[in-house]
Amino acid sequence: MLNSLIMIIPALTGLFMHNYFCHGRLSAFRKTVLFFVYGILMCVSMSIVAWTRGIKGIGIVYMTLPHRIEFTILGCAMSFGIALGLCLVIEREVTIEKLKGYLNRFFGDVRRYYKYAVRSARADLHSEVANAYLDWLWWLIEPFCMMLIYTLIFGVVFNASEPFFPIFIFSGLTMWTFFSRGMNVSVNIVRSNKGIISKIYLPKFILYFARMLVNGFKMLVSFAIVVIMLIVFKVPVSFRVLYFVPIMIVFFLFTFGMGSILMHFGVYVNDLSYIVGIVLSMLMYFTGTFYAVGKRIPAPFGELLEQFNPVAFCIASMRNAVLYNTSPQMDLLIMWGLVAVLLSAVGVYTIYRNENAYVKVI
Amino acid sequence: MEHREIAIEVKNVCINYRIMKNVTVRHNLFQRHSREETFEAVKNVSFTVEKGGILGVIGRNGSGKSTLLRAIAGVFSPNSGSIDLKGHTVSLMALGVGFKENLTGRENISLSGMLLGFRENQIRDKMHDIIDFAEIGEFIDRPVRTYSSGMHSKLAFAVTAMLETDIMLVDEVLSVGDERFKKKSLGKMKELITDKNRTVIIVSHNIDTLKSLCDKVMWIHDGELKEMGEPGEVLERYVNFMNR
Numbered sequence: 001m002l003n004s005l006i007m008i009i010p011a012l013t014g015l016f017m018h019n020y021f022c023h024g025r026l027s028a029f030r031k032t033v034l035f036f037v038y039g040i041l042m043c044v045s046m047s048i049v050a051w052t053r054g055i056k057g058i059g060i061v062y063m064t065l066p067h068r069i070e071f072t073i074l075g076c077a078m079s080f081g082i083a084l085g086l087c088l089v090i091e092r093e094v095t096i097e098k099l100k101g102y103l104n105r106f107f108g109d110v111r112r113y114y115k116y117a118v119r120s121a122r123a124d125l126h127s128e129v130a131n132a133y134l135d136w137l138w139w140l141i142e143p144f145c146m147m148l149i150y151t152l153i154f155g156v157v158f159n160a161s162e163p164f165f166p167i168f169i170f171s172g173l174t175m176w177t178f179f180s181r182g183m184n185v186s187v188n189i190v191r192s193n194k195g196i197i198s199k200i201y202l203p204k205f206i207l208y209f210a211r212m213l214v215n216g217f218k219m220l221v222s223f224a225i226v227v228i229m230l231i232v233f234k235v236p237v238s239f240r241v242l243y244f245v246p247i248m249i250v251f252f253l254f255t256f257g258m259g260s261i262l263m264h265f266g267v268y269v270n271d272l273s274y275i276v277g278i279v280l281s282m283l284m285y286f287t288g289t290f291y292a293v294g295k296r297i298p299a300p301f302g303e304l305l306e307q308f309n310p311v312a313f314c315i316a317s318m319r320n321a322v323l324y325n326t327s328p329q330m331d332l333l334i335m336w337g338l339v340a341v342l343l344s345a346v347g348v349y350t351i352y353r354n355e356n357a358y359v360k361v362i
Numbered sequence: 363m364e365h366r367e368i369a370i371e372v373k374n375v376c377i378n379y380r381i382m383k384n385v386t387v388r389h390n391l392f393q394r395h396s397r398e399e400t401f402e403a404v405k406n407v408s409f410t411v412e413k414g415g416i417l418g419v420i421g422r423n424g425s426g427k428s429t430l431l432r433a434i435a436g437v438f439s440p441n442s443g444s445i446d447l448k449g450h451t452v453s454l455m456a457l458g459v460g461f462k463e464n465l466t467g468r469e470n471i472s473l474s475g476m477l478l479g480f481r482e483n484q485i486r487d488k489m490h491d492i493i494d495f496a497e498i499g500e501f502i503d504r505p506v507r508t509y510s511s512g513m514h515s516k517l518a519f520a521v522t523a524m525l526e527t528d529i530m531l532v533d534e535v536l537s538v539g540d541e542r543f544k545k546k547s548l549g550k551m552k553e554l555i556t557d558k559n560r561t562v563i564i565v566s567h568n569i570d571t572l573k574s575l576c577d578k579v580m581w582i583h584d585g586e587l588k589e590m591g592e593p594g595e596v597l598e599r600y601v602n603f604m605n606r
Contacts (some may be wrong), residue, residue: 116476121463127464127505195461199454200477201436277545356438360379 006068007046008308010075011038017083017346021094041082042075049074055285065300069308074335080342106348109203117206121213139221143311154290162292164323167229171322172289172315174222178215179255179311180280186259187266187273188359197359205260205348206357224320235323243328250337251314256309257343264350267358287312310336369450369529369561370411375443377404377429381412403429405585406443411578414558418576418593419565420600426585427565431531435511438454450561453478463507467498467517470506474521478504488524496520496581497543512539523550530554532564 019026026034032182050071087094129135147170154160154169162168189207190197197204230237266272286293288304294306294316306316307329313336317328378400405428411417419427434447435442435454461470471492475485493502496517509517515538532555538547551567555562555575566572572579572593579596581589589596 115482116473119476119482120473123462123465123469126469127462127466130466130505196477198432198437199435201438202477356382359432359438 006072006075007039007042009072010042010046010079011035013076014038014042014079014083014086016093017080017090018087021083021087022091030294037086038079038082041086042079045078045082046071046075049078056158060314063246065304069304070332070335073339074307077335077339077342080346088203102349102352103332105352109206112281113202113206117210117213121209124210124214125217136221139218140225143170143174143222144225149289160291160296164233164235165233167226167233167323168292168319169290170222170229171226171319172287174219174226175251175315175318176284176287176289176311177222178219178283179251181215182208182255182259183210183276183280184263184273185215186263187276189263190267203351204263204358205351208263209256212252212259216252221261231323236325237322238325240321240325240327244318246337247317247321247328250333251311251318253340253344254310254314254336257340257345257347260347260351264347264354267354267361283309283311287315289315292316307332310339366415367413367448368410369413369448370416370428371444371446371448372434373408373411373444373446375404375407375430375433375440376402377426377433377438378402378441388480403585404433404440404582407445407582407585407587408443409580409587409590411561411563412574413561415578416555416562416564416576418572418579419563419568419582420569420572420579421582421588422604425582427582428533430582431533431563431565434529435531447529451479452529453522453525453527453529454531455522455533461506461514461518464505466505467496467502467509468493470517471521475525478527479523480525485525492520492524495524507519512543513560515539516543519547523547523554526554526560528559529561530563532562534566573597 012035015031015038018034018038019031040292053210084099088096088099124343129138132138134141147166150169150173151166186208189211190204193207196202196207262272262276286309288294288296288306293309294302296302297305306312313332317333320326321328380400407430409417419430421427431454432438434445435452435478437454439445462473465473468489471489472485474483475488476482480488496502496513496519498509498513498517501513502517506514506517519538532551538544552575555564564572564576576593578590579593580587581596581600589599
């Protein structure tokens with residue numbers, strides 16, 4: 001029974017997306033038929049994936065739990081694409097032209113408003129430090145002090161230790177801060193920019209993008225400290241450090257995708273910021289900012305968390321690449337990259353479809 | 363006169379407001395389109411404005427004037443119908459453009475300019491004029507949150523007045539600030555409005571202003587276009603209607 005969930009969950013995801021692309025106008029009969037269609041499609045596509053990875057037929061019964069979850073998430077990710085393809089074929093409302101239209105609009109908007117986003121981010125950064133005694137030094141001091149606190153508490157009091165523990169904590173904390181700030185900001189971003197959006201049209205995700213640039217810059221400053229620490233602690237590094245770049249791209253895209261979706265719901269649901277706050281503080285402990293999730297949480301759940309919590313995955317891979325000279329799991333990295341791109345696409349699509357109503361609601 | 367170029371073409375425009383009820387997490391996620399009521403703010407309005415024309419819009423409070431103006435400015439798109447600006451740049455003039463409170467006046471000027479679609483070098487050229495016009499002295503390099511309300515509106519006025527666009531939409535703002543600045547801003551407004559190349563739509567309740575500035579007046583009643591024509595006649599009937 002539980003085994004069939006591997007197929008059912010992606011099929012449901014596909015159905016949900018299909019319904020979403022059709023603006024929620026599917027009849028109950030059509031939904032039932034489509035559910036089975038998606039079930040079959042998922043079986044076929046997953047068998048193909050399994051086959052290309054050298055497994056003849058999917059022996060669901062013999063799979064380990066991490067593999068099952070991996071397949072389920074992979075299925076969900078694929079079901080996005082399959083739903084889009086199926087919609088293009090059978091639904092009259094969804095056409096290639098529309099898809100192209102959205103893509104063109106997106107890239108046009110990015111080109112047009114990129115400069116504004118950069119300028120606004122720069123101005124925000126400037127105003128944050130303009131009236132402070134220590135100026136931009138705060139961007140170094142704040143994460144550095146947090147690192148000292150966590151190293152003291154977890155390294156000395158709880159006796160948790162990893163090789164190069166201070167850098168371990170510092171790099172994790174840097175990435176986590178970027179993510180959690182992004183989420184917290186995105187929920188309220190439309191409301192807090194009411195002055196702008198009620199006077200002028202601009203694609204609303206640009207507002208969030210500008211905030212991400214601000215946070216991203218702070219993250220870069222922190223990573224500069226990481227580089228210094230790498231030298232001070234004499235950490236052996238190799239070409240594997242280069243994996244840092246693709247990992248960060250996936251991480252950035254994922255934060256953008258999640259944020260743009262949250263941003264949309266944040267407009268309509270006033271109390272969403274509480275929920276986000278609670279979920280984030282829970283996630284923080286499951287993400288392993290100050291301990292290695294994979295090692296500390298008993299098997300198989302530790303591994304599961306590390307692989308299937310994208311933030312934890314990105315942080316762990318980054319640490320492996322930079323500190324421990326290990327390559328990331330490429331298949332997982334590609335999968336999460338795919339999911340991140342899809343999330344961003346859904347987020348931007350949602351915003352384009354609804355942004356005209358935002359002004360009327362807030 | 364018949365062959366003049368058209369700058370704004372509004373065709374069968376309807377704008378609805380969705381009134382959301384019972385907004386909870388559950389409803390948003392699972393029953394997206396169930397409990398909504400719609401309110402029609404603008405109903406099937408069509409009109410055109412010639413290039414260089416000045417159109418006045420009148421109507422009682424809540425009749426959809428500002429909504430229509432915002433739709434023309436592109437803040438939100440109409441639910442049905444089309445608005446064609448023939449590629450002209452447009453700006454909506456209303457008090458208190460969205461300034462960021464923590465940024466200095468100078469930074470806000472360049473950000474607003476970029477949002478209005480100007481390039482950075484264009485803004486740099488205009489910067490001096492704007493600062494001169496706003497007359498807020500050294501406050502230009504201080505955060506906007508430290509401004510008095512008068513300074514705030516003076517700067518806002520200067521930004522929209524100096525960064526000129528082909529089409530100007532004026533929502534009840536003709537003058538701001540103290541007596542002296544009022545006179546100056548009114549003069550600037552008149553200069554901007556009467557420019558032969560600029561198309562203007564003015565929303566106002568001031569009958570005299572509309573009579574003296576506009577060459578056409580549109581009367582909107584409950585979201586519908588009631589009358590459009592010569593300022594004298596339409597305004598007279600409007601006044602009679604309101605006094606009835």
